[in-house]
Amino acid sequence: MPALDDFCSIIPAGGVGSRLWPLSRADAPKFLHDLTGSGKTLLRATFDRLQPLAGPGRTIVVTGRAHRAAVEAQIPELDDASIVLEAEPRDSTVAIALAAAILRRREPDVIVGSFAADHVIDDERSFRRAVAEGVAAARSGRIATIGITPTEPAIGFGYIRTNGPAEIEGAPSAAIVREFVEKPSAERARRYVESGEYLWNAGMFIARADVLLEELAREEPELAAHIDELAEVWDEPAKRGPAVDRLWPQLKKIAIDYSVAEPAAERGTMVVVPGHFDWDDVGDFSAVAKLHNGGRRGRLAILGTAGTVLADSASGIVVSQSNRIVSVVGIKDVVVVDTPDALLVTTTANAQRVKKVVDAVRLSGNTDVL
Amino acid sequence: MPALDDFCSIIPAGGVGSRLWPLSRADAPKFLHDLTGSGKTLLRATFDRLQPLAGPGRTIVVTGRAHRAAVEAQIPELDDASIVLEAEPRDSTVAIALAAAILRRREPDVIVGSFAADHVIDDERSFRRAVAEGVAAARSGRIATIGITPTEPAIGFGYIRTNGPAEIEGAPSAAIVREFVEKPSAERARRYVESGEYLWNAGMFIARADVLLEELAREEPELAAHIDELAEVWDEPAKRGPAVDRLWPQLKKIAIDYSVAEPAAERGTMVVVPGHFDWDDVGDFSAVAKLHNGGRRGRLAILGTAGTVLADSASGIVVSQSNRIVSVVGIKDVVVVDTPDALLVTTTANAQRVKKVVDAVRLSGNTDVL
Structure with a gap:
């Protein structure tokens, strides 16, 4: 499978993973550990997994200033344009939307896909097939996520409830997202899995950058405006610093689930591609x-x-x-x-x-x- | 209760206590730890417990050369005559019988009592009463031990089976020892405790030094002869070293249970004083x-x-x-x-x-x- 021409990947590399303390900690967060024994850190494995999809030079890592050196050591391929350094952690909306806004300035029709730096995926071929369908769905103007086919009634993950096929060209298995649901009780998880209507929410989002940012502007107009201001000057070194100093403290901390995914699902524009691969967020x-x-x-x-x-x-x-x-x-x-x-x-x-x-x-x- | 004039105590301070690893180890054996939270090491607590019985300057500590400094730090009261340094560990018979032989040379009619350096005893008054009875029994020519009244069917201790009262003046509760039995199964331990005939073997031995050494000579004549040779020159610094160099390697390693206590029990000269105090060998x-x-x-x-x-x-x-x-x-x-x-x-x-x-x-x- 050749790389997808209009696709860039975003890897938000944040979050300490405090349930993995004392292994994972502020100066050695989860994504910098090899938790699988593969010989690669989770971050490097994530980057490698995305290369065949995005192609060289088309992955952005968003991380904290403190982790810059460690991230560059893991991924020497990254140039300055491919690392977005956060002044302070501002949750997933800022991380993903800022990268999307920067990429859209560089390439107006770009499709972005966001994939956490610290998840484990086993079957890379299935993963790539699912992302390719997600990109096809994104081209049609939807926001796509990849939902994992549950293998057990897990209570540690959120679920995605589907609502029949989305009927999108190039994305034959995509389904409409009816709703996102939080981590369930054991009994509820059992019912979810038995119903066949639910997938695990793996926090992967694929969309045209402009669609994603429009959705954000609808729900969080001030935050979207701040992000747009930052993106406008991001590639001009002299202007970036002052803009960050001025705007960063005002950026709202909100998960992208609440600022984009759930509102999009309510409006019927969110679709999910089932992923038939082993996935784990290695949460504990x-x-x-x-x-x-x-x-x-x-x-x-x-x-x-x-x-x-x-x-x-x-x-x-x-x-x-x-x-x-x-x-x-x-x-x-x-x-x-x-x-x-x-x-x-x-x-x-x-x-x-x-x-x-x-x-x-x-x-x-x-x-x-x- | 005044000190017993004819009594000296012996504290064999050896044994790593390997079930207490990694706290207890070769260079920090069990007796050098405060396992009770009392603020005292087990060795110091043992010494303090014996002082009212033996009186000042009448306790000998037997330990390895490597522990000399630590032992002296714990018990600054010890002079050179009160520490017996072992060239190599040679089990409890050598530790106790050598100290007994040295003390007999200094004081022919001495009664010795041997008490491990790393046991815990709670009721010191009861302990002293039991030792006083043991000393009275020793004066009559018996070898006495103190057996602990079981509080549960423990499987971690050896047991002493009694055989009716010994009828010794000054030792009203002393009973004849019928036999020593090894650590039992849970079922057997239950029967022992229910029978009322058994006491825990706390490894405390009290005897006239000459009686103890005679018993040893009967069972292990060569070892007894070696020990006597060592004791003969022990208080002459110029002669001690060469004697240790020559004899120590030949000393047989054997527990005093086998060289003295069990043979004495078989011949009917072993008695036991029940100790009604909390005792533990803190084995794990x-x-x-x-x-x-x-x-x-x-x-x-x-x-x-x-x-x-x-x-x-x-x-x-x-x-x-x-x-x-x-x-x-x-x-x-x-x-x-x-x-x-x-x-x-x-x-x-x-x-x-x-x-x-x-x-x-x-x-x-x-x-x-x-």
Whole structure:
């Protein structure tokens, strides 16, 4: 499959991933880790996955100033025009819409696709097929997302409810999005999956840049205007700095789900292409363990080789980042994350609660380990 | 109660306590730790417990050369005559019988009592009463031990089976020892405790030094002769060194249980004084947790204050010896031992299996952390 001529990809690389603390933290966020054991960071794997679609020089990474060096080390291919540095985190609308606005100034008819820097996808061929359909749908003026065909009634993801085929040329499997729904209860998740009407929301958005920005302007006119002002001067170094200093503090923090996707779904212009590939947002250590143990219980995954890990009758995952001996004896589904300055011990069943400990660490004043 | 004029105490301070790894290790053995949170190491607490019985200057500590400085730091009261340094560990018979032989040379009618350096005793008054009875029994020519009245069918201790009252003046509660039995199965332990005939073997031995050494000479004549040769020159610095160099390598490694206690029991000269006090040999982290949590489950004990320990829905024990953040989320009866070069994660139910990990560490070649 050749690259799509009118397509640019956007990789918002933000978010600490606090449920993956103490591995993931402010100065080493989730996207800079190799959580799959592939030898690549999640960011690099995301970039590589998009290259065949967007072609060389047509991917923009949006990240915080603090991560510039790390991002460039991961992706030496990026030139200055391909990195958008955020003065302060301003949530996903700013990250994606600003990149879209910059790209539209450079190339008015561009179609943009936004893909998180820290998700894992297994079947790249299926992924590319789904994106190609999404791009076809975007060409028709819709905003497209890719929804993952659920393999289990997961409660850790949001869902997309479909509403019959969208009948778009070049996007035969695209369906109309009826609504986006938040992470459900277990019972509700079961019903969603049984109904066959729901897909997992993987947070992938594909649209013509102008369509995306119009949708945003309809819902958040002030934010859209600020973003347009920034984009107007972005490629002029002398003007960019003052504009950022003036406008950035005013930028509203809002997820793109609320500023664009849900309003578009309400107006019937949002479509979803089902993705039949393995996808995970690797939101917690339970997900990391699952990735490593191939879904098989009773195994102990070892991530990192800094120290020596010794186990007796243990399963789950050990992340070894300090050069110590880590020994685990007789615990099922354990999660041990051993870093030089912080240690986490929990179980996969409690992986979502790690965020509470991060809050406790913050309260304890030990913010240097966050 | 005044000190007992004819009594000297012996504290064998050896044994790494490998079920307490990585807290307890070759260069920081169990007896040098404060496992109770009392502010005293187990060794110091043992010494203090014996002072009212033996009186000042009448306690000998037997330890390895490597621990001399640490032992002297714990017990500045010890003079050179009160420390017996072992060239190499040679098990409990050598430790106790050599000290007894040295003391007999200095004071022919001395009664010696041997008490491990790393046990915990709660009711000191009851302990002293029991020792006083043991000393009275020893004066009559018996070898006495103190057996602990069981509070539960423990499987981690050996048991002493009694055989009716010994009828010794000054030792009204002393009973004849019928036999010593090894650590039992749970079912057997239950029957022992129900029968009322059994006491826990706390490894405390009290005897006239000459009686103890005669018993040893009967069972292990060569070892007894070597020990006597060493004792003969022990207080002559010029002769001690050459004698140690020549004889130490030949000293047989054998526990005093087999060389003295069991043979004496078979001949009917062993008696036991029941001790009605809380006693624990603190053999594993389950015991440490129990000491700290007062037997109450559902609590998380924290031993050491090196780092910051944060917990959410966790119980068990955290030992914090590195200056890291230790966070424990949602694990019951967990054991986390965090030291600068080694980490152990297990549960109290698996505490006895820690020894297996120590073996694995040895096999892995990381002997510097043992």
